[in-house]
Amino acid sequence: MVVNKIGRKNALLLGGVLVLGLLPIALQGNARILNVLIAALMWGVLASAWDLCMGYARVFSFGHLAFFTIGAYTAGLTARQLGIPPLAAIPLGGVTAAIFGLLIGLLCLRLRGVYIAMVTFGLHMVLQTVIIWGRDITGGKTGVTGFAPLQIGQYIFSPSYPFFSYYIALGIFILLLFIIYRIINSPIGLAFVALRDSEPYAKSLGVNEYKYKLIVFGISAFIAGLIGAVYIHFYGIISPVTLDIPIFLMVLIMFMLGGLGRFPGAVIGAFVITFVTEALRPLLLWRFVALGAIVVAVTVFIPGGLMSIPERVRPFIRRAFGRRHVEEEVS
């Protein structure tokens, strides 16, 4: 039964990947939609990394957009100033973000809940100020352009080459999500969930809470920074806009909508929200009112997010189809 269940879940995940792989062909290379899909893939990675920290480990980090931006600036600035090729600049962005993640983790070791939220959001605010006032290096509010693009032959990873870029983004997406998936299903993920569910019990069974808090900060910041670096290579510009509150809320909503700590809910949320914000673009800033309404609706009506819908619906199906399903559930 259990093996069956895991098998079913893996099959669904593989099916999802297959659909993502065939989408560009189905869309016949529609540039506009492909570019939105690329954005959704990148947000999906960030939202999943954030959810690893917030949903699985229940460490209330508000710093993941900051880690994303640290990765972006590290990659962009080193590429521009030192001429480092993208393939080295992108991992460097991840590593730098991970170092910041570990430092913030150290500060948060003895803290919990809302205090961690405050420390991590402190990083977010400090970073914004540093970027805007460190104009000489960071380019200030207007940001930085003119770093070497991620390029294979004549194809450039940018909105001008949607078909090519989509598959690059998908490759990175699959790699990073596979890492997250493996972590969730490893003893590390078990430690996250144990500490989340009951810290005193987990500690009494030999789980070192400090170690796993550092691990979750390190890993999730690394992935956030890495995808931040990929993000700026795609758009060819780094700017502090990524730290704006509407974007912060948007990513937060992605994994809330998908379902906290319910892989791959954050990805599903990222796709829905990216397309909704895109569709609502004519509303300008008013679209964030719509997003706000979605948050309220989800929190009140489906607290477990979209991923919890099957288990909410199951009792009704069971009632409708009678005993057969009940037996299947028990056996």
Add this chain to the structure above:
Amino acid sequence: MKILQAKEVTKRFGELAAVKDLTFEVEKGEIFGIAGPNGSGKTTLFNLISGVYSGSGDIIFEGENIHGLRPFQVCHKGVARTFQIPILFPSITVYDNIRVGAHFGVLKGKNEKERINEVIDFVGLRGRENIVAEHVDLFDKRLTMLAGALATQPRLLLVDEPIAGLSPREVRDSVALFQKINRELGITIIIIEHLMKVLVEVSHRLMIINNGEKICIGPPEEVTQNKEVIEVYLGG
């Protein structure tokens, strides 16, 4: 041989001393009962031994002072515990609950699956191991907590009020299980319990504390005849 020695252990919360100058020894291989009225410092004492709190005085386990170690370190030394309120990891299966102890509680642990399955059979949770922990009943929650603790392969097990809220039949099963853990696995047990009857039945020796201080210590039949104990318990 002494497995645990507490020497003048004291823990204060502000002005209040929850545990005061407590000195006692636990022999290897025995079941050592601790009783006392509400607020007498029993659970505080467990929290001191298991590293949740640290106070003053020495707590010597197998010749080594473990007072002040963090909970996970105490676990690695070979001291496991259960909690009064059955706190589990509600969102994962009974099996995974036990896996936490089997994986993290043992340094360089091999044959993890084997060990988990052994404990599941030992406590009698077979057949319910794949149920998500929040859905099992109180008795199974207690068994799961105990199984998780056993999976860390302890030499000393601290059990905090394990039978509160159980049916008479489950109480009997629990008592038998503790005796089995003690005899077959050779694990020394310190047990806190309200119900004197059960405690007298299961313990080799008994310590009564009140207001954080030791009142008396000895074989159950002796302790229950002690005048001061009768006073504390009957409020006379």
